[in-house]
Amino acid sequence: MLVWLDMLTPKQLLFVGEIGKRLEARGYEIFRTTRQYREVDDLLKVKDINAVVVGKHGGSTLEGKLAAGARRIEELAHIIGRLQPGLSFAFASPEAARTAFGLGIPHYTANDSPHAEAVAKLTIPFSDRLFSPFVIPRGVWVRLGARPSQIIQYNGLDPMAWLKSSAPNPSILDQLGLDNGRPIVVFRVEESFASYLLGRVQAQSVIVPIVNTLVESYGGSIQIVILPRYQEQLQAIRSTFHGSVQVPRTAIDGPNLLFFTSLFIGAGGTMTAEAALLGTPSISTYPGPPTLIEKYLVHEKLISRITDPQKILKKIGQILSNLSEERRLQRDRATALQARMEDPADAIANHIEKAFPP
Numbered sequence: 001m002l003v004w005l006d007m008l009t010p011k012q013l014l015f016v017g018e019i020g021k022r023l024e025a026r027g028y029e030i031f032r033t034t035r036q037y038r039e040v041d042d043l044l045k046v047k048d049i050n051a052v053v054v055g056k057h058g059g060s061t062l063e064g065k066l067a068a069g070a071r072r073i074e075e076l077a078h079i080i081g082r083l084q085p086g087l088s089f090a091f092a093s094p095e096a097a098r099t100a101f102g103l104g105i106p107h108y109t110a111n112d113s114p115h116a117e118a119v120a121k122l123t124i125p126f127s128d129r130l131f132s133p134f135v136i137p138r139g140v141w142v143r144l145g146a147r148p149s150q151i152i153q154y155n156g157l158d159p160m161a162w163l164k165s166s167a168p169n170p171s172i173l174d175q176l177g178l179d180n181g182r183p184i185v186v187f188r189v190e191e192s193f194a195s196y197l198l199g200r201v202q203a204q205s206v207i208v209p210i211v212n213t214l215v216e217s218y219g220g221s222i223q224i225v226i227l228p229r230y231q232e233q234l235q236a237i238r239s240t241f242h243g244s245v246q247v248p249r250t251a252i253d254g255p256n257l258l259f260f261t262s263l264f265i266g267a268g269g270t271m272t273a274e275a276a277l278l279g280t281p282s283i284s285t286y287p288g289p290p291t292l293i294e295k296y297l298v299h300e301k302l303i304s305r306i307t308d309p310q311k312i313l314k315k316i317g318q319i320l321s322n323l324s325e326e327r328r329l330q331r332d333r334a335t336a337l338q339a340r341m342e343d344p345a346d347a348i349a350n351h352i353e354k355a356f357p358p
Contacts, residue, residue, distance in 0.1 A: 042251035279331030
């Protein structure tokens, strides 16, 4: 049986990619698609994944997103219409959901981001099943268009799908010119182009003044890495810091870097959850209302949620001044939490195998 997998972002590439591996091991034939998007383009090479590139990211405007999505649906219709897979699976891909629905192909979706309401409303009503982490109440999805019988919850957070099979590789340190003998502080720039954050994110990233202060205060005693999402962010950050911090020009293996990271400051997304589950002391600076995943990780004492720059700096100082103990506590909490969770990729593959035998 042929299963079509669509992957739009780095997180989706990792998550859906793991589901594809599980299905291939069970005898399914897999056809993968993606879109042109800087980080995905790079990560496909890092992970050695073959996927057909269809369309591109729509940029920072609603008009651009709409036009790019419409063009991508048209292209996918021709490709998928010829292949006629038995099942379509994607993580909240509006184009995949609409294409599959239009062609009469059963479509399964996964989602852990109900705060991205537009995407949820454009995917859930067209899907036969919705897979979601247990921390998101079923009623949240019902309000976004799901039928109660459509929702299947798994006892885990999405990064568990790929973190369980990940192992640290110190080559990442050489790649970035880092020394494992000094603290490594990693920043992930906020998602400035997402439709649910348009108008909320400042023109200048909140991390810029924070990093400036850290460079002045700590000098070479710590190493700072900034991971941008878009080419525009990459250029702006490199021109701002002039080599005083590491800013990779291409996407890297994020989980591998997080294995060696002393402190992570992110915007509440996938890397924040990855860092938390790996036991890395983490701060979320997500500029919108706290997400359900954030709330859960805060409750489990795996992240701190702080949006005020001065308070972020104070928290960073506290963690760095007691780093060994902070890392020990976080790893103990993360290990205990992981032990209670199942692998989402296995849970989804098991359901697919029951409903659509290979």
